[in-house]
Amino acid sequence: AQKITQTQPGMFVQEKEAVTLDCTYDTSDPSYGLFWYKQPSSGEMIFLIYQGSYDQQNATEGRYSLNFQKARKSANLVISASQLGDSAMYFCAMRARGGKLIFGQGTELSVKP
């Protein structure tokens, strides 16, 4: 079965510091995609970063980078130089057969001034 696990219900980080949000996945498919989304209190899901299973390099998008360790089946999100506006729920997701996304339980990130 395909599954995403996020073990950190909540995280705190000081403004301007870096933070790592954990994500592990389980799949038997050789080809898959991993995503991170941000969900502010307003509810919309905002795409942050994508990593394909065959990508050799870790994905980066501005202050976001994905630490992809295929053998460990982990895809952790690293946010550098945290900002107050980064406070939100963060979801890790995997593209499953048919294109649907399977989401983890989420991590609530709080950035302290």
Added chain:
Amino acid sequence: DTGVSQDPRHKITKRGQNVTFRCDPISEHNRLYWYRQTLGQGPEFLTYFQNEAQLEKSRLLSDRFSAERPKGSFSTLEIQRTEQGDSAMYLCASSFRADLDYGYTFGSGTRLTVV
């Protein structure tokens, strides 16, 4: 292109009533997905369409739920005889079939409260 639109944003209904939500995807996207998100949880897949064809339905989609996408454009999700357990955020997303690596765009959701 204004993104994925969902209507209404909020809906309060009495138990036993029927409700219908609408999703307008990005016009050139041929895939449309519905998800349900309960408080404190990640979104769960309900169903998806490619053009007007409904290709997959989750076991979460009981007989009281029905979704349509006539003419492959907008989609509706109807819940009949609502129950308190149906209270959730209902999210719609659209994508290109051939661009599943980046192309998922989500709407802002419809928050349903069943009282």
